[in-house]
Amino acid sequence: MQRRPTLADVAERAGVSRALVSIVMREAAGASEQTRERVKRAADDIGYRPDPRARRLRQLRTNLLGLTFAAGQEFHADLVDGVYVAAEALGYDVVLSAVTPHRDEVRAVRTLVDDRCEGLLLIGPAQRAGRLAELADRVPLVVLARRVRGVDAVRSDDVAGARLGVEHLLGLGHRRILFLDGGGAPGAVERLRGYRRAMQHAGQPELIRPGGLTEREGAAAASAIVASGEWPDAVFAFNDRCALGVMDVFIRSGIAVPQDVSVLGYDDSALAGLAHINLSTLRQDAAGLAAGAVQRLVGRLEGPADGRDERAADLVREPQLIARQTTAPPTR
Amino acid sequence: MQRRPTLADVAERAGVSRALVSIVMREAAGASEQTRERVKRAADDIGYRPDPRARRLRQLRTNLLGLTFAAGQEFHADLVDGVYVAAEALGYDVVLSAVTPHRDEVRAVRTLVDDRCEGLLLIGPAQRAGRLAELADRVPLVVLARRVRGVDAVRSDDVAGARLGVEHLLGLGHRRILFLDGGGAPGAVERLRGYRRAMQHAGQPELIRPGGLTEREGAAAASAIVASGEWPDAVFAFNDRCALGVMDVFIRSGIAVPQDVSVLGYDDSALAGLAHINLSTLRQDAAGLAAGAVQRLVGRLEGPADGRDERAADLVREPQLIARQTTAPPTR
DNA sequence: TTGTATGCGTTATCAC
DNA sequence: GTGATAACGCATACAA
Numbered sequence: 001m002q003r004r005p006t007l008a009d010v011a012e013r014a015g016v017s018r019a020l021v022s023i024v025m026r027e028a029a030g031a032s033e034q035t036r037e038r039v040k041r042a043a044d045d046i047g048y049r050p051d052p053r054a055r056r057l058r059q060l061r062t063n064l065l066g067l068t069f070a071a072g073q074e075f076h077a078d079l080v081d082g083v084y085v086a087a088e089a090l091g092y093d094v095v096l097s098a099v100t101p102h103r104d105e106v107r108a109v110r111t112l113v114d115d116r117c118e119g120l121l122l123i124g125p126a127q128r129a130g131r132l133a134e135l136a137d138r139v140p141l142v143v144l145a146r147r148v149r150g151v152d153a154v155r156s157d158d159v160a161g162a163r164l165g166v167e168h169l170l171g172l173g174h175r176r177i178l179f180l181d182g183g184g185a186p187g188a189v190e191r192l193r194g195y196r197r198a199m200q201h202a203g204q205p206e207l208i209r210p211g212g213l214t215e216r217e218g219a220a221a222a223s224a225i226v227a228s229g230e231w232p233d234a235v236f237a238f239n240d241r242c243a244l245g246v247m248d249v250f251i252r253s254g255i256a257v258p259q260d261v262s263v264l265g266y267d268d269s270a271l272a273g274l275a276h277i278n279l280s281t282l283r284q285d286a287a288g289l290a291a292g293a294v295q296r297l298v299g300r301l302e303g304p305a306d307g308r309d310e311r312a313a314d315l316v317r318e319p320q321l322i323a324r325q326t327t328a329p330p331t332r
Numbered sequence: 333m334q335r336r337p338t339l340a341d342v343a344e345r346a347g348v349s350r351a352l353v354s355i356v357m358r359e360a361a362g363a364s365e366q367t368r369e370r371v372k373r374a375a376d377d378i379g380y381r382p383d384p385r386a387r388r389l390r391q392l393r394t395n396l397l398g399l400t401f402a403a404g405q406e407f408h409a410d411l412v413d414g415v416y417v418a419a420e421a422l423g424y425d426v427v428l429s430a431v432t433p434h435r436d437e438v439r440a441v442r443t444l445v446d447d448r449c450e451g452l453l454l455i456g457p458a459q460r461a462g463r464l465a466e467l468a469d470r471v472p473l474v475v476l477a478r479r480v481r482g483v484d485a486v487r488s489d490d491v492a493g494a495r496l497g498v499e500h501l502l503g504l505g506h507r508r509i510l511f512l513d514g515g516g517a518p519g520a521v522e523r524l525r526g527y528r529r530a531m532q533h534a535g536q537p538e539l540i541r542p543g544g545l546t547e548r549e550g551a552a553a554a555s556a557i558v559a560s561g562e563w564p565d566a567v568f569a570f571n572d573r574c575a576l577g578v579m580d581v582f583i584r585s586g587i588a589v590p591q592d593v594s595v596l597g598y599d600d601s602a603l604a605g606l607a608h609i610n611l612s613t614l615r616q617d618a619a620g621l622a623a624g625a626v627q628r629l630v631g632r633l634e635g636p637a638d639g640r641d642e643r644a645a646d647l648v649r650e651p652q653l654i655a656r657q658t659t660a661p662p663t664r
Numbered sequence: 665t666t667g668t669a670t671g672c673g674t675t676a677t678c679a680c
Numbered sequence: 681g682t683g684a685t686a687a688c689g690c691a692t693a694c695a696a
């Protein structure tokens with residue numbers, strides 16, 4: 001027998017009906033303990049594993065959650081992990097669909113819809129809000145790590161995070177705090193707003209330069225700072241990668257961190273925690289965000305039928321300040 | 333009609349049989365051009381998309397390739413992209429299964445087998461060779477980026493890569509070349525061997541220290557070097573991350589790269605190419621490796637029935653030297 | 665060229 | 681508690 005054993009094979013071997021095997025495999029009610037034992041033995045003996053395709057085909061529901069993510073991005077990976085955990089706890093399976101250089105988001109979403117996922121989770125989607133709203137109109141959808149008008153979203157409170165960061169630096173005694181903006185990246189507007197509000201509230205001047213998302217851009221910004229000859233007390237970078245680029249250029253230029261300038265990142269990526277880097281940063285609660293998104297999506301799926309016209313939710317979670325070695329009181 | 337349209341709905345709307353719709357949707361022979369047109373129109377009108385589950389259930393083959401990978405790892409992401417591309421070219425779909433902190437490899441593999449994938453692609457699996465051989469015995473399997481005895485594997489030629497690196501440094505005029513070993517990591521044994529062979533061939537003394545896979549370990553190794561007071565001409569690190577740790581400590585210690593010491597990495601990760609880092613390194617051809625693995629796997633699936641006892645293949649591809657700014661002729 | 669009938673592996677409904 | 685039977689959406693052999 002080259003083909004894989006089916007439920008019918010188990011039934012034959014155990015000498016019971018297929019219906020009973022189904023009941024036993026699903027741990028459903030309606031079978032005696034003795035029968036259960038026999039069926040399980042038979043299933044194990046021939047190495048039977050239920051076919052999810054056939055199961056989902058027969059059931060009205062697929063119990064499938066589709067998830068798009070950018071392969072290779074650390075923060076996305078953390079969210080994927082969290083989604084797996086949260087979905088399993090609620091009895092759902094997860095179908096992954098990666099966004100890569102040769103496979104765009106539209107395509108990633110299409111495969112998930114074709115696979116009959118009941119709901120979609122999109123991590124940091126790049127599509128414009130209008131498209132996402134259209135999509136959300138056709139299939140239950142929750143966006144992760146980005147705010148989209150008219151669509152359910154779960155994300156960090158970037159305004160609060162940036163404010164936390166500024167308050168940390170102010171608390172250390174810094175005054176001239178330079179913010180490196182993230183341009184059009186998700187969360188950039190909010191982080192900038194948080195910075196500005198906190199600085200205004202403290203009565204300090206706003207120092208803002210274009211930063212970016214990568215080490216390269218951070219390095220460029222730092223070079224500009226060095227060239228200007230006028231250093232700030234502290235640099236608050238849009239994210240960790242940008243902060244690393246800044247630190248790299250500073251150190252090569254003989255500017256000590258944190259003695260001469262404090263540097264603060266955002267994301268608490270894996271690099272930030274390394275012993276020789278020890279970057280102070282703000283941590284987003286990936287597991288919490290993932291759980292929140294899954295719960296929201298499942299809530300829509302299992303909620304009251306009249307809830308479909310419910311207004312889109314925008315769930316935010318507070319980031320957490322991780323003070324390491326790159327921020328310290330001014331030494332001057 | 334809340335439920336999704338089925339093939340039968342299309343048939344009804346187009347006024348033809350379901351078999352004809354099936355023929356048209358599969359682009360199979362046996363339908364007139366006129367009918368094709370009408371069916372396609374009807375399908376588009378009601379937004380019909382075939383159900384892959386039902387399709388695969390009916391067919392003897394699923395045309396599914398299962399792929400495990402570590403979410404968040406850049407090199408894995410490159411391979412995932414390559415697998416998507418190569419699989420599509422051969423008419424296969426890819427099912428992703430991530431290995432994360434809360435989801436181990438065994439589990440990732442199980443879901444793929446349950447989903448009736450015809451063959452499995454494992455990127456850098458952590459299981460010991462014996463387990464993998466057992467698995468390969470039950471399902472067609474190709475391991476990517478690791479060598480496993482008795483199992484099909486596609487990987488870079490790490491011996492050749494290390495040799496290339498050493499020859500590059502020798503060619504620049506360096507003699508005292510220190511190699512930072514990767515311990516038990518995949519490819520570590522081969523890279524060490526390549527280094528030793530090249531050094532022996534050149535009649536130079538072998539300088540070997542324990543390195544590691546991360547910035548942290550690279551930094552530790554560099555600290556030891558600095559403390560010893562005796563610098564080599566060049567440091568050849570097990571991988572880019574290790575090399576970055578080395579450079580970080582060197583620069584902080586006032587040792588200029590490449591003026592005082594050349595540093596060579598391995599992997600050509602995204603960080604290596606950044607303007608302010610510009611790490612010389614060895615590039616693995618991710619797309620080529622992925623394509624090779626997919627071709628090998630599909631070859632097994634579609635190959636002659638008597639080929640199942642074929643000996644396991646070990647396909648290697650040559651890495652490529654990327655000479656950037658961290659390696660240069662000695663200035664002394 | 666087109667239509668009919670059957671089965672893929674499972675679950676759900678109904679009898680017994 | 682247990683078993684027969686239909687149905688999920690689709691593809692295929694075969695008949696028309």
